[in-house]
Amino acid sequence: MKEHLEESVAISVRGLTKRYPEGTLANRGIDLDVYGGEVLSVLGPNGAGKTTLVKQITTELSPTSGSIRVMGIDPFREPVKAKKLMGIIPQEATLFSHLTVHHHLYFFGKLKGLSRDEARAEADRWISKLALDEDRWRKIDTLSVGTRRKVLIGLALMGDPPILILDEPTTGLDPITRRDVWKQIQHSKEQTKTVILTTHYLEEAEFLSDRIAILLKGEIKVHGTLEEIYRLVPRSYCLTYYNEERNHGEREKNKNVHKESDFATLRRIIEEKGLEEYSIRRISLEDIYLELTAEHEEEND
Amino acid sequence: MKRKMIKKILLDTCVITRIYYFQFRDQIARFLFFAFLIPAGVYYIANASTRRDPALGLRFFTASILLSFSMLTIMWLGTILVEDRFYGRLKLLMTTPISRTSYVLGILGYDYMLGLMTSSGFILVSYLFEIEVQLNLLDVIILVLLTLSSFTGISIIVSQQAKNLQAGTVLADSTSICLIFFAPVFYPLDELPKAMQYATSLLPTTYAADGIAKSLSGKGGAGMDMLALLLFSFVALFTAIRSLRWRDF
Numbered sequence: 001m002k003e004h005l006e007e008s009v010a011i012s013v014r015g016l017t018k019r020y021p022e023g024t025l026a027n028r029g030i031d032l033d034v035y036g037g038e039v040l041s042v043l044g045p046n047g048a049g050k051t052t053l054v055k056q057i058t059t060e061l062s063p064t065s066g067s068i069r070v071m072g073i074d075p076f077r078e079p080v081k082a083k084k085l086m087g088i089i090p091q092e093a094t095l096f097s098h099l100t101v102h103h104h105l106y107f108f109g110k111l112k113g114l115s116r117d118e119a120r121a122e123a124d125r126w127i128s129k130l131a132l133d134e135d136r137w138r139k140i141d142t143l144s145v146g147t148r149r150k151v152l153i154g155l156a157l158m159g160d161p162p163i164l165i166l167d168e169p170t171t172g173l174d175p176i177t178r179r180d181v182w183k184q185i186q187h188s189k190e191q192t193k194t195v196i197l198t199t200h201y202l203e204e205a206e207f208l209s210d211r212i213a214i215l216l217k218g219e220i221k222v223h224g225t226l227e228e229i230y231r232l233v234p235r236s237y238c239l240t241y242y243n244e245e246r247n248h249g250e251r252e253k254n255k256n257v258h259k260e261s262d263f264a265t266l267r268r269i270i271e272e273k274g275l276e277e278y279s280i281r282r283i284s285l286e287d288i289y290l291e292l293t294a295e296h297e298e299e300n301d
Numbered sequence: 302m303k304r305k306m307i308k309k310i311l312l313d314t315c316v317i318t319r320i321y322y323f324q325f326r327d328q329i330a331r332f333l334f335f336a337f338l339i340p341a342g343v344y345y346i347a348n349a350s351t352r353r354d355p356a357l358g359l360r361f362f363t364a365s366i367l368l369s370f371s372m373l374t375i376m377w378l379g380t381i382l383v384e385d386r387f388y389g390r391l392k393l394l395m396t397t398p399i400s401r402t403s404y405v406l407g408i409l410g411y412d413y414m415l416g417l418m419t420s421s422g423f424i425l426v427s428y429l430f431e432i433e434v435q436l437n438l439l440d441v442i443i444l445v446l447l448t449l450s451s452f453t454g455i456s457i458i459v460s461q462q463a464k465n466l467q468a469g470t471v472l473a474d475s476t477s478i479c480l481i482f483f484a485p486v487f488y489p490l491d492e493l494p495k496a497m498q499y500a501t502s503l504l505p506t507t508y509a510a511d512g513i514a515k516s517l518s519g520k521g522g523a524g525m526d527m528l529a530l531l532l533f534s535f536v537a538l539f540t541a542i543r544s545l546r547w548r549d550f
Binding site: 021055058059060061062079080081083084086088090092093094095096098099103107108110111112113155 | 309312313316319320323324326327328388389390392393394395396397398399400547548549550
């Protein structure tokens, strides 16, 4: 089953272009396949077109041209059918302040087509999984931002949809709550759910994603697995060490950074220099992201 | 297939009605204020200004019920719908597998509940208004539901037209007031200038006031009012469904 899902394309986007009525071209001919059971993170600076792309997949926004298929369904022809397959956390959504956590999950379960008993059981299950037991009967306006976000995640997961679309689900959360959300995303991945995640946190994308797409000015500039993206940078290993030098009788610590394409070269440097204290790290997604966005800015200039 | 679709629409409608019903439960005080206190106050003012002319009592009573409907449906519910749109609660519903028809019908169901409670309340305490009601029950129910349908449609249209939250609230309030005070609800039609008399034929409150007054006085003959309100309801709800931004462009 898992292999079958992995081979299949869950979401297919072809030539997707979105021009807003005031003229802004937010997406320019995007082609993208999201495979069953994978987590795809969509990254990009503010205004790159991430939310526009996601909103078109979730049918919140009409494309100017191009096509989208969600498990073979055209979401614009059959929106109800397509939305049944997706658990969505829209970026600007807020909860009903007068409803409790339980009522939210129960009502949204019903809207997803669950029977009364199924909706109750699912609400109980997610309340327990998301550690919301103590907040079950509390109204939304009495909850913290992090707890509200957990409820939104619960709403997306209700009814066990095969696809999750999470638009910046951890923005504004403290590190502990953010880790809780990550755990849920990882758990969904283990259950072979397909996840599209937009985020500004690169460590989040690095930790959770099977593949990453970097969007710049409405176009996908880079797209691939982490390994494939690392390979785009020729020297992706980084050695840092300090050496002491005497300058006019004063001892000074100098920071040295070596970037190489392979680990073996760095080891040779360590041996040659007889280093005892040093750090080696693989270049991070953040380094690559910053390099790519800077390159893009330069090209535009 | 069609039966399944209709069942889904009906189930979704019930859930939407329940979501808004919980809001009502939370705001009973505000409901009592909009549904009974303000309209009753306006009734007493109108009655006192005409030196309690018994011939006008029933008109003012009907007008108070309509004022209550207008305040509940367009002013209060309209503001809630505007808030839902600008605070992102509508977005939450939009991303679930429901149709906009279910959403509109759910709001309508909620409004029916409020309207039926309010009109029953008014009729039950009509002695406080020194009004003798000779109820034509079926006609009253039909007229109340048709009036509420057109008001709900208007309320949804207003909530979708607003450019921002503040503008939406002002638009909902002024529409609610204008529908009552620019139609022959508290005063007879011939009190208005000629040109305005024609304009009032475009307001559902004109027919609602006439029809409800007739059916509360035991008289028949509200058929034309029902027909006009049916037309208003159809146009208002159809336009509401069409204007509801279930998707942005």
